Every structure is written in structure tokens, then in C-alpha cells.
Amino acid sequence: MHNPRIGLIIYLFLNSSRVQKKRAILTVASIAWGTLSLLLLLAFGEGIGISTSTAMQGIGKDIAVLWPGTTSLVWQGLPPGRAVRPEIEVIDLLNKRVPGLFGAAGEIQRYSAVIKYGKIGTNATVKGVTWGFGELRNHIPAPGSRFIDPMDERLRRRVAFLGDEIAKKIYGNVDPVGKELLIEKIPYTVIGVMMPKVMMGNYNGMDKDQICIPITTFKAQFGMDRLHTLIIRPDHPEEMGAVLEGVNKVLGTKYGFDPADKRVFGTWDTVESSKSQRNTMTGLKIFLGIIGALTLIIGGVGVANIMYAVVKERTREIGVKMALGARRSWITGPVVIEGMLYTLLGGAIGLLMAMAAIVLLGCIPTEGNEALAMLGKPTLSVPIGLVSAAILGFIGLAAGYFPARRAASINPAETLRYE
Amino acid sequence: MILGSFFNTQKNNQKKENDGVISLKGLSKVYDTGKVKVEALRGVDLAVYSGEMVAITGPSGSGKSTLMNLIGCLDTATSGSYLLRGEEVSGMSREALASIRNRRVGFIFQSFNLLPQISAFENVEMPLIFGGMPKKNRKERVMDLLERVGLSERMDHKPTELSGGQMQRVAIARALAMDPDIILADEPTGNLDTGAGGDIMNLFIELWEQGRTILVITHDPALAKRAPRQVEIRDGNITEDIRRN
Secondary structure, three states, X not given: OOOOOHHHHHHHHHOOOOOOHHHHHHHHHHHHHHHHHHHHHHHHXXXXXXXXXXXXXXXXXXXEEXXXXXXXXXXXXXXXOOEOOOEOOHHXXXXXXXXXXXXXXEEEEEEEXXXXXXXXXXXEEEEEEOOOHHHHOOOOEOOOOOOOOHHHHHOOOOEEEEXXXXXXXXXXXXXXXXXXXXXXXXXXXXXXXXXXOOOOOXXXXXXXXXEEEEHHHHHHHHOOOEOOEEEEXXXXXXXXXXXXXXXXXHXXXXXXXXXXXXXXXXXXXXXXXXXXXXXXHHHHHHHHHHHHHHHHHHHHHHXXXXXXXXXXXXXXXXXXXXXXXXXXXXXXXXXXXXXXXHHHHHHHHHHHHXXXXXXXXXXXXXXXXXXXXXHOOOOOOHHHHXXXXXXXHHHHHHHHHHHHHHHHOOOHHHHHOOO | OOHHHHOOOOOOOOOOOOOEEEEEEEEEEEEEOOOOEEEEEEEEEEEEEOOXXXXXXXOOOOOHHHHHHHHOOOOOOOEEEEEEOOEEOOOOOHHHHHHHHHHHEEEEOOOOOOOOOOOHHHHHHHHHHHOOOOHHHHHHHHHHHHHHOOOHHHOOOXXXXXXXXXXXXXXXXXXXXXXXXXXXXXXXXXXXXXXXXXXXXXXXXXXXXXOOOEEEEOOOHHHHHHOOEEEEXXXXXXXXXXXXX
């Protein structure tokens, strides 16, 4: 006899007296509004998350940046406090010797070099870089251009790769590729321009304002051959620690310091910092989700409220059904279904509104506005849909359950006697 | 479900004395409102036999409604025993009581208590649906019942489209639907004019003659006098139990 008889519950639901239309519409609207808020907040969280991780990778994916410093440990009779200044050649050495290394690159900077093109003159940071620098530091050449290659480096060619901003500053809307450029009075040929990128975090300025030339050419022109920074990328981001130890071992042997000396290089491990960035983003998403869910709960309270009113209005009807032998679930079932229905209908409308809003927001151009670019494009994803559906379902169930319990506790004897 | 036997007017008027439908022993009911305890019934003993028609009378507040609620399994007694067709009802679960109300008791109320948004047909059908009767049998059954109370023509009408007397007829058809052991009528003519009330009373007499067991609560003396047995309640006790022949 414990057959719940779903068909009967649906029949009873369809045949119970109807709620006033206006009330029902307002209730559904409050749920729709709550759903819209929840979805938009989560979608913005997702958008910010995506643009942040893109921006985090603007400087390069899974890299570590090393600044040579001084030793801090005694080593083979040598005192601490000795400066370590790696030469350009150590990049080849590292690429050959360090296991698990995807690639290493080195750079030397010259700040405020005088740049000239025809009558236009400016100052910019010029970086002498090894050819692997472009890939590691995410300097993607715009279509029709290229980054510095091994031949440029070996032949000490006078070629330059420009950041997108400096290129615009010097050449305006003209394509700079193939044009000539004077760096400290020495002529260079522009071979490439960087694709615009969002960059969060930098050292020594933004890539878009800088000019890259082959490190060998740089050495020939400026006479500097000690690396200012080394860029390291492991094959797998989780092996960063081991690879950095490998780098220390190779360079420790070459320059005579203890490989265990962690303070020879100042290190920026972007894998580590993007991990904490991701945690912050997760925290932000949870926070936004909670705000959205709270808004939705207000809608749920509305549904519960209307269902309480419905149960009160139907007291006699429910009493009659009880007298005719209705079981508890036949009384509670239709109330729960009705509460769920308002919730799900509101949820569906909220979803449609959210999708429309996101399409509209997607039409707003973000180019040239960094704040908007960082806000990202709000994005609805499958997890967001599942989370929202779960919250909605829970709220709908709760909003129907408590009024239904009230319905089941009605004493038929009291409701049936007189008008 | 014995479809045939229901309309068998041949059925007895002379059930044996020991053929008890209702047997109450020391039944009492106390309403505890927290501050005050109200003793609505004080140890009532009553036996109703199959085929009897009993009018229960008494002033308001005498406990007759409480008695009806207990007999109809809408409420449970504080103490005492209630056997319905030999089955102990006191102490049953809510679900079991729901099932008893469905199969064993047919209710008729002063205010009809039809479900307003469904037709006369569907109102009569409701207890059959609760009882789990298959759809194809239901239709025939409901048609028979409505014909029996003279409302076949109006089966598609909603309660609001019916007169008081017609609504009460639908309610009677509904009460008979599951072929219950007892019919419980609570002031069935209270909301009707004299003519319609008389018709309904005649219908009850007719049902009684067909062998139904009927309990009618009323404080209309004329109506009570038409019943072959009259039980009077005062202050939660049975004060009179008259049988007329």
C-alpha cells in the first residue's frame, strides 16, 4: 500500500483550485529575478576568472623569472656575498644540461635607449634576448611578422621585434615590418610586432612598450654580456621545483656556489603565484555565488509564502480529501509540485533573461579599456548551470515542503463542519 | 467491490442483533487546549447494528459532533475502544485511518463539501480514485450512482452550477461510492429549504430500506422522529436511546 501513485498526485495537483494570477506572476518574477542575479554574478565571476588567467599567462605560461644576485653560503673555502653574473652562453648550457626543462632564455636590458625613425624620436627599453624568449614570454608575432630566430642570433643580425604600443607610437597605422629603425644611432630592420595581450604582473615594464633585438647583436652594440634575467620553463608545471634545483646545480658548478644556496637568484615562480591567484578567484566565485544564492532565496521565501496562503485557502478542500481517504502524500504531493513549478518556471525565465543579458553585454566593445577587458566577457558554463539548477531545485523543494507539511497537519474534523 | 449488490433493494431490513457495525465501549475524548481540559465525551457505550438508521440528537456542545468525528475516524479517542465491523480502530496510524475513511465510511456534510473546481462526476469519482479502482470500472460506477440520486443529467456540472439539494445529492452519491459500512450524515438538511430537505430525508429513508446503516446528526426534531432509532447526547453522555417500530 506504499505506492506513492505519482499519477494520482499529478491529477490532484491539476484539479486543485488555482492561485490568483497576479500573485503567481509576482512569485514567478521574484524567482526569475533571483535566478538572473545568480547567473549573472556567476557568469561575471567566470569571465573575470578567464580573463585573469589569460592575463596571468600574458607574461608567459608556467615560467619562472630569475634575477642573478649574490651567494649566501660558504662554498669550498669561498666566502658568502660573492656576486654571480651568468653570461649569455649559460642559456645553451642550461638547455642542454637541465633535465625536465622545456626551455631557458636570457635577456639583457637597456633602459631609455634613444629610438629614431625618420623625424620621430622616442625613448624605450631595448632588450637583448635569446631566440627562445619569444615563446617563453608569450611574445606572439602579429600576422605577417616574426620573432627573432636562431639565425638572427648566430649572425648578429640587426633586426628588431616591437611591442604593439611602441610600434603604434613610432609608425602610427603604417605596418612597421620591413621599415628601418635607429636604436642608439645604429640601424635595425623591423621584423615583427607583438600581438596585443593583456598582461597582469610584469618586471621592468610592460612588453608592449619594449623592443627586442638578438642578444648577440645587443652585446656587440652595447658591450654588455651578463644576463639581467633568466626565464625558465619546465616541461610540466608541477616539476618547477626540481627544474629550478637543476638550474642551481648547473650554474653552481660553473660559477662555484653551493647548489643548495637558494638566494643566489631572486626567483618569481609564476606557477606558484597563479596557484594562489586561482585560489583567490575561486574565493571570489564562491562569494559571488553566495550573493546570488541569497537573492534567489528571497524568491524562494516568496514561493513558500504563496504556498502557505494557498494551503490556507484550500484548508476545506484538503479536509474534504482527507475525509474521502486521501493519504498524507496525496495532500503534500500537489503542494510540493506547485511550489516546484513556480520555482522552475521562474528559473527558466531567469535563465532566458540571463542568456539575453550576456549576449547583449558581449556586444559592448572592451578594446582599449583595460578595466572592461579585465572584467572579461561574462560566460555561462555547464558547471554554472548545474550549480544554479541545484540551488533552484533545493529552494523549490524547501519552499514547497514546509507549506505541504502544514497542509498535512490540517485536522479534517475541524474544517468540515460549518461554513 | 460488489457492484451488483449495491442496488439490490431486496436486501434485508432484518439483520440480526449480533451483526454489529459499530461497537463503542467506554469511549471518551478530552480536548486539552493547554490551559483547560474539555471532556467532550465521558465514556460512551453504543452499539449500532447493520441496517440500522440512527438519529443522534442533542444540544450544541453536547458532544455529538465529537462522537461523529470519532465514528468517522476523523479523530481518535482519548480512551476506550471502538470496533468497526469487529476491527479495533483506536490506536491506528493516520494512514490506516485514511484507508478506513475511504473504504468504510461515507460522509455527508451540512455544507456539502464538494470540491468546487471539478464536476459532479469527478466529485463522485474521487473516493474511487483514492480506493484505486481502475478507470474503466469507475465510469460505470459513477454513472450508476448519479442515476441513483437522480442527477445523471447534471454530471458535467460544477458544484456552483447546482442547487443546494442537487449538491447534497452529489455528496450522497459520493458517500455511497465505495459501498461503505456506514453513512455518516452531519446535519444533512441544515442548509436546505424544507422541500429539498424533505427530499434528502426521503432519500436517506430509501437507502435505509435498501439495507444501509446510517447515522444522522440533527437537532431538527421532526427529522429525528422519522428515524427508527434516536440517541440523545447531553454533556458527553448518552441520555436516551429510543427505538420506534
